[in-house]
Amino acid sequence: MAFPFRLRAGRKKQPNFNVTSFWNLVPVKTFLISSNLEKELPDGSIPRASAMSSKAAAKQERPASRFSTKSDSVSEGGSSKSEQDQKAPWKALFFFTTKANLPIVISAVICSIACGAVMPIEAFISGKIFDGFSSYALGKYTATEFLNHQKKYVIYQVALSGASWVFHSCEFMLWLAFGELQAKSARDRLFHGLLEREIEWYDMRKNGIGALLPRLQTQIRDLQLAVAQPLGMLVCAIAQCILSLAEAFFFSWKLTLVTLASAPLLGVAITFISARMQVYVVKQQEKLAEAQKYCLNAFGAIETVKCFNGQGNERHKYMMRIRECAQFYFKVVKWNGLMMSVGVLLTSGMIVQGFYYGGVLIRKGEITPGTVVTCFFSAIGAFSALQLVMPHMMTLEKGRTAGLTLRAVMAEMDKGTVQRRPSGLLTPLECRGEIEVRNASFAYPARPDQLALDNVSMFIPSGEMTFLIGKSGSGKSTLSQLLMRFYSASQGQVLVDGVPVESLRVDWLRSNVSLVEQQSLLFNDTVFQNIAFGKEAYEDVTRSEVLEAAEFALLQLMISDMPKGLDTMVGHKGGTMSGGQRQRMALARARLRDTPILMLDESTSALDYISRQLMMDAIRRWRHGKTTIVITHDIAQILPDDYIFVLEHGKLVQEGYRKHLAQMKNTPFQDFLAPDEKALTSPFDSRKGTAFSSIHTRGSSLDSPLEDEQQEHVLHDPLEARLDASESNNRVSLLPAAFTEGSPVPFMGAFGGMKGAGSPWMRLAQASTPPSTSPVEPARSSWLWDTDVGSKTTTQRQNAQDTSGWSTKLEQLVERTGKRALDARKTVDGVRRRRVMRSEEDGVPLKTIAEEEGEKPAPLVSQKEKKLTTILATIWPVLDWKYRILMLIGFYGCSVHAAANPVFSFVLAKLVSTFSLPGNQQSKQLLYSMMILLIAFSDAFHCWLLRFLLGKCGQIWTDNYRERAMERLLDQPKAFFDQQENAVSHLSDCLDRYAEYMRELLGIFTGLGYI
Structure with a gap:
């Protein structure tokens, strides 16, 4: 996964809030990495406005009912349906504002108000200048007086222009900075809030975490864009509107009222259209989130997609959601275009009303032409400010919706899973490792009607290794989840000491209990960091400590073969490593942590047989005297004196030592034995027809009689029988002599000072049953330890060997065995012959592995930037004739809209010139007013036309390239997705955010550039 921090010395980055940051949620919580992530923030702490600090989280608990399904009604954004229907308030834009942001906000508001004051001041100066022209035309001023009068106000105009430049520059800078701070605050609060959630909260997400996180990213971007320049323009427009109206009423209230007669219509229209548009904006975002979910799922499971040739199916599902999203966007852009056209029409109508009535007042001698100009431009300036904001209303609406949605996410996280916990949580001074489960029952939140555990009771003493076995779905892993407190039991208790x-405090519990699961997920970081994360203070981990843990996990040879050793990147979720290597790295991480309690949930299942046995014996030596719980299907790892709990369908059906359970006929444990190992007779046969009890159970175990139907066991598993038979004590080793240097088996340092090591593979003598050992010293596997070798010889051999190289030699031993087996297959007498490839028969040369590795996949983004003309030239070919015609009509609308401006200005100038002409000019004023009104209607219609049609064509153009990109990405080889620059989150971002930007290129900017 793309880890949210690049953990390197001397360099720290802000968290990159992306979807894959939470795919490794279990190791994050298991190893308390969430606290480490918080340390990586630039300020070193969670912001004050954070939803929940780690201390506060420790004082809270979940609700009593664990099976509530209320979260099912929660949307992917976190808001409920009632909250979605609620109109987003304007204060939603400031939900994530902190005290630290106030100086920036206050300075930005002051600059915006200053920018808003420019228009009314300019209207006043324009009126004075027009008065000078009128007075000179009527002979009231001489030439000298006229020049002096005009020069003074021209200087004022130049000074005003300079001040406007300064204030607008500061306004842009400050609001842009505020937008970045808002995004950072929202990102930090959500990041830390999500880290504090328990796993059951993630289980209850409707479409999973893969769809939730990309949508949160989109919401944060929408909020950031809205509170930057658009919000600054809104504040400036409000200031300009208020100041302009005040100035207009001051000079002539009559003319102002007539000019603003159509203002209520404009306000009602904007309110109605904005409400309709917001509904479709929300629906569009929901469909886009669903599309992202399919995209992330396809890229995250690309191996499965390719194995089943599912590229076409995944592309189809993705494009279905994109096309549904496009339908809602068509409605959004239609209403947005209507808002723009209504603004153009009503603003032009104000001009007609204002100038025509102004001429009437001039003829009556109530005001001068300059006053008409000042009053008119002030009134018009009030609504031209609103018209200036209208293109950004869609951005502001998205920002308000995003702010409300993000706030709802935080509220839902606070109340949905975590509530107040009783004060006084315990932090014991030490952890002895004693575990007890008392009548525990539990069902996962996603399946509340199906019990994963049903009234289970068991006792695990400290300092011993205990095994949990059972078929898939029997509840073994659920016990580990409860012990780690990822979930809480609905009934009963789980006790530690x-x-x-x-x-217990969660941080104390997870500091003393470690869990290594079968799916060993790694972070997209170096080998060193992935192992070092095992310690809470991972910054202080030395390379020698990491190397020691790697030596324990048989990783030295792998690390030495890597190009950068410990500093090699492991790739997305450890994709560059095999399953066995990932499991061994997880074991090395646990070895470095070394907690009093360790749970291994199928943690060696991906290892080969020999490595698995070596690893298990190393674990036994390491965990001697410490509590260890091993969850497994492979009973070959279980020694006679190991204690076993057998689970079946969520119930504890049998427990006891293996050597006793193996003698009990017709019991659940017998299903895990090979046919030749099953008990044929038993000292307990006399108890047929009665319930059997656990024998030799530990002191505090609760033994309850079992019903007759519970004695019925499932059918024999042939796969388990085959695996168990391979470890039969009566088997003769048939491995070939694969070792060229004799048969010594050196130890790695993690085994300690054990004696009697020899090469079991070179011996053909039958292995005897291992002698009984005390409970303190576990019996050693007879296949590995040969007690016939004298201690003197073993001691000499140990002294002759360098302990630092034992781990590497063991790995070489295993690899050499595999190579000999591979060579044997190629011979005539081998197990099987290699199939002749078709290319060999046809004589077609095949590329070698080196040649394949030499071919690097093409980068996702071309290093050479494309010219804007080259990009725009791709629009026409991808559109069919229907949308080509619509695009041409859209550019026709742009042409009319562009021509309307100079024609409007020409007619308006003719109208204004009538004020300084002598005589009755009422007929001309009426004619010019009607011409302006006609131009306004035409301009409004074509404004709507260009907005709607170009926006629609832009969406179709973008969706075509989305489909092409999705198709080509799904056809890329697996190595393409392993590259750091091609992370799943980045690819999804390209199809989401960059595609949205691409759409606006044609829908808005190309049209504006043409105009």
């Missing part, structure tokens, strides 16, 4: 886990 006699204390319920609900009464």
Whole structure:
């Protein structure tokens, strides 16, 4: 995954809030990496406005009912349906504002108000200048007086222009900075809030975390864009509107009222259209989030998609949501274009009303022509400010919706899963490692009617290794989830050292209990960091400590073969490593952590047989005297003196030592044995027809009689029988002599000072049953340890070997065995012959591995920037004739809209010139007013036409390239997705955010540039 921080010395970055940051949620919580992530923030702490600090989280608990399905009604953004229907308030834009942001906000508001004052001042100066022209035309001023009068106000105009430049520059800079700060605050609060959520909260997401996080990213971007320049323009427009109206009423209230007679219509129209548009904006975002979910799922599971040739199906599902999203966008752009056209029409209508009535007042001698100009431009300036904001109303609406949605996410996280916990949570001084489960029942939130655990009770003493076995779905892993407190039992209790886990601090619990799961997920970081994360203070981990843990996990040879050793990147979710290597790295991480309690949930299942046995014996030596719980299907790892709990369908059906359970006929444990290992007779046969009890159970275990139907066991698993038979004590080793240097098996340092090591693979003698050992010292596997070798010889061999190289030699031993087996297959007498490839028969040369590795996949983005003309030239070919005609009509609308401006200005100048002409000019004023009104109607219609049609064509153009990009990305090889620059989150971002920007290129900017 793309880890949210690049953890390198001397360099820290802000969190990159992306979807894959939470795919490794279990290791994050298991190893308390969330606290480490918080340390990586530039300021070193969670913001004050954070939804929940780690200390506050420790004082809270979940609701009593664990099976509530209220979260099912929660949308992917976190808001409920009622909250979605609620209109987003304007204060939603400031939900994530902190005290630290106030100086920036106040300075930005002051600059915006100053920018808003420019228009009314300019209207006053324009009126004075027009008065000078009128007075000179009527002979009231001489030439000298006229020049002096005009020069003074021209200087004022130049000074005003300079001040406007300064204030507008500062306004842009400050609002842009505020937008960045708002995005950072929202990102930090959500990031830390999500880290504090328990896993069950993620389980209850409707479409999963893969769809939630990309939508949150989109919401944060929408909020950031809205509170930057658009919000600054809104504040400036409000200031300009208020000041202009005040000036207009001051000079002539009659003319102002007539000019603003159509203002209520404009306000009602904007309110109605804005409400309709917001509904479709929300629906568009929902469909886009669903499309992102399919995109992320396809890229995240690209191996599965390719294995089943599902590229076409995944592309179809993605494009279905994109086309549904496009339908809602068509409605959004239609209403947005209507808002623009209504603004143009009503503003032009104000001009007709104002100038015509102004001429009437001039003829009556109530005001001068200059006063008409000042009053008119002030009144018009009030609504030209609103018209200036209209193109950004859609951005502001998205920002308001985003702010409300993000706030709803935080509120839902606070109340949905975590509530107040009782004060006084315990932090014991030490952890002995004693575990007890008392009548525990539990069902996962996603399946509240199906119990994963049903009244289970067990006792695990400290300092011993205990095994949990059972078929898939029997509840083994659920116990580990409850012990880690990822979930809480609905009934019963789970206790550590006699204390319920609900009464323990979560950070203390997870500092003393480690869990290594079968799916060993790694972070997209270096090998060193992935192992070092095992310690809470991972910054202080030395390379020697990491190398020691790597040596324990048989990773030295792998690390030495890597190009950068410990500093090699492991790729997205460890994609560059095999499953076995990932599991061994997880074990190395656990070895470095070394907690009193360790749970291994199929943690060696991906290892080969030999490595699995070596790893298990190393774990036994390491965990001697410490509590260890091993969850497994492979009973070959279980020694006679190991204690076993057998689970079936969520119930504990049997427990006891293996050597006793193996003798009990017709019991659940027998299903895990090979046919030749099953008990044929038993000292307990006399108890047929009665319930059997666990024998030799541990002191505090609760043994309850089982019903007859519980004695019925499932059918024999042939796969398990085959695996178990391979470890039969009566088997003769048939491995070939694969070792050229004799048969010594050196130890790695993690085994300690054990004696008697020899090469079991070179011996053909039958292995004997291992002698009984004390419970403190576990019995050693007879296949690995040969007690016939004298201690003297072993001691000499140990002294002759360098302990630092034991781990590497073991790995070489395993690899050499595999190579010999591979060579054997190629011979006539081998197990099987290699199939002749078709290319060999046809004589077509095949590329070698080196040649394949030498071919690097093409970068996702071309290094050479494309010219704007080259990009725009791609529009016409991808559109069909229907949309080509619509685009031409859209540019026709642009042409009319562009021509309307100079024609409007020419007619308006003719209208204004009538004020300084002697005589009755009423007929001319009426004619010019009607011409302006006709131009306004034409301009309004074509304004709507260009907005709607170009926006629609822009969406179609973008969707065509979305489909092409999706198709080509799905056809890329697996190596393409392993590259850091081609992370799943980045690819999804390209199809989401960059595609939205691409659409606006034609829908808005190309049209404006043409105009």
